[in-house]
Amino acid sequence: MNDEPDKGERKHPGQASRQDRLRLALRENLKRRKAQARGRSETTRADDTSDQDRSK
Template sequence: MNDDANGSGRPAGEARRDKREDRLKLALRENLKRRKSQARERADSTVSSPASDEMPRDGE
């Protein structure tokens, strides 16, 4: 008898690794989407607010 515990013809460890890789790919993709969204929000907020060089500094 082989290690075909999942019915796919592959060893159980390989199927477990595939599930883990799929989970990690999905998490990475979601993280990238979130970071891009945050970067866009930061870029939008810097465009709408005055630049720090234009603001008067205290003591100068």
């Protein structure tokens, strides 16, 4: 209906490399945050297990 280009198309060629850098940075950030969350959940599980051992 509208004649605007798709969002995937870029008007400026320099923005392509910027978009790629931003995409990569977001992906790396997500990986790091997931690893941190896994580390926290493992620590929490270990703490819960040791708490249960103490209550016996």
